[in-house]
Amino acid sequence: MFSSFPQQFWTTLCDWWREQSRQKGAAGATSLLVGNLWSFVRESTPERRRQRYGDMEYDWEHRVNTTSGTVGWRARLLGMFHSPYQATDPALFREMMASLPIEFDKFTFVDLGSGKGRTLLLASEYPFQRIVGVELIAELHRAAEENIRAYHSAAQRCSQIEAVCTDACEFVLPDTPLVLYLFNPLPEAGLQRVVRNLERSLEQSPRPVWIVYHNPAMDSILGASRALVKAGGTELYSVFRSEPGFKVSKS
Numbered sequence: 001m002f003s004s005f006p007q008q009f010w011t012t013l014c015d016w017w018r019e020q021s022r023q024k025g026a027a028g029a030t031s032l033l034v035g036n037l038w039s040f041v042r043e044s045t046p047e048r049r050r051q052r053y054g055d056m057e058y059d060w061e062h063r064v065n066t067t068s069g070t071v072g073w074r075a076r077l078l079g080m081f082h083s084p085y086q087a088t089d090p091a092l093f094r095e096m097m098a099s100l101p102i103e104f105d106k107f108t109f110v111d112l113g114s115g116k117g118r119t120l121l122l123a124s125e126y127p128f129q130r131i132v133g134v135e136l137i138a139e140l141h142r143a144a145e146e147n148i149r150a151y152h153s154a155a156q157r158c159s160q161i162e163a164v165c166t167d168a169c170e171f172v173l174p175d176t177p178l179v180l181y182l183f184n185p186l187p188e189a190g191l192q193r194v195v196r197n198l199e200r201s202l203e204q205s206p207r208p209v210w211i212v213y214h215n216p217a218m219d220s221i222l223g224a225s226r227a228l229v230k231a232g233g234t235e236l237y238s239v240f241r242s243e244p245g246f247k248v249s250k251s
């Protein structure tokens with residue numbers, strides 16, 4: 001069952017504090033904490049809330065609710081200590097998919113940090129074998145489930161869509177060729193864990209994996225993995241592919 005909000009918030013805050021004070025010391029973590037709380041207050045003003053409704057067009061067209069404008073204060077507060085929910089722009093998503101030289105019907109699409117599920121719906125315009133969204137925050141996960149149920153489109157080519165509520169760092173990747181989608185879900189340590197999980201998974205089951213990394217602020221973490229090769233991108237996103245024959249144990 002999902003834990004209550006106070007429990008979830010306390011656990012999130014303790015984990016966040018441990019990680020930040022390890023990296024920046026207690027003074028650095030305190031100043032970041034004050035900054036995060038201040039951003040939360042600033043983002044709660046009516047003006048900023050109105051701005052977040054700016055990306056409603058997709059929702060209006062498809063009768064779903066994927067905008068960040070309607071995210072409740074609890075999920076927004078948790079987001080300050082994970083990563084705030086923001087939905088991918090549909091035109092950019094299609095551009096990113098068009099850059100992949102793959103046969104979609106051989107791949108599973110996985111969005112690590114899927115929020116309210118907009119990318120899951122967008123991915124269903126392609127003939128993926130299966131689509132999986134992994135989201136940590138229960139409120140966003142439930143919204144994704146609702147959206148999957150509500151979505152209808154003549155453009156839909158995959159209906160095997162599943163939303164999972166768990167930590168992306170602990171998610172066991174499907175044993176099939178993958179398109180892994182990342183839009184700023186994780187801080188540095190979390191992204192490193194995801195890369196290590198992927199390396200182990202690739203060693204156990206060598207297969208093609210493509211990573212689409214939207215807003216690639218920590219490109220160097222993916223670039224440092226011997227399991228991955230940069231295969232394209234723009235300033236807005238990077239594309240990596242798995243290195244055939246990769247072995248974790250090789251030095």
Ligand SMILES: C[S@@+](CC[C@H](N)C(=O)[O-])C[C@H]1O[C@@H](n2cnc3c(N)ncnc32)[C@H](O)[C@@H]1O
Nearest residue numbers: 082086087088113114115135136167168183185
């Ligand atoms: C920038 S949003 C991207 C949402 C969605 N992928 C999209 O592109 O429309 C990042 C999401 O990652 C989620 N997230 C943060 N940390 C996570 C974790 N450890 N495991 C799973 N999801 C996480 C956040 O709650 C947020 O919904």
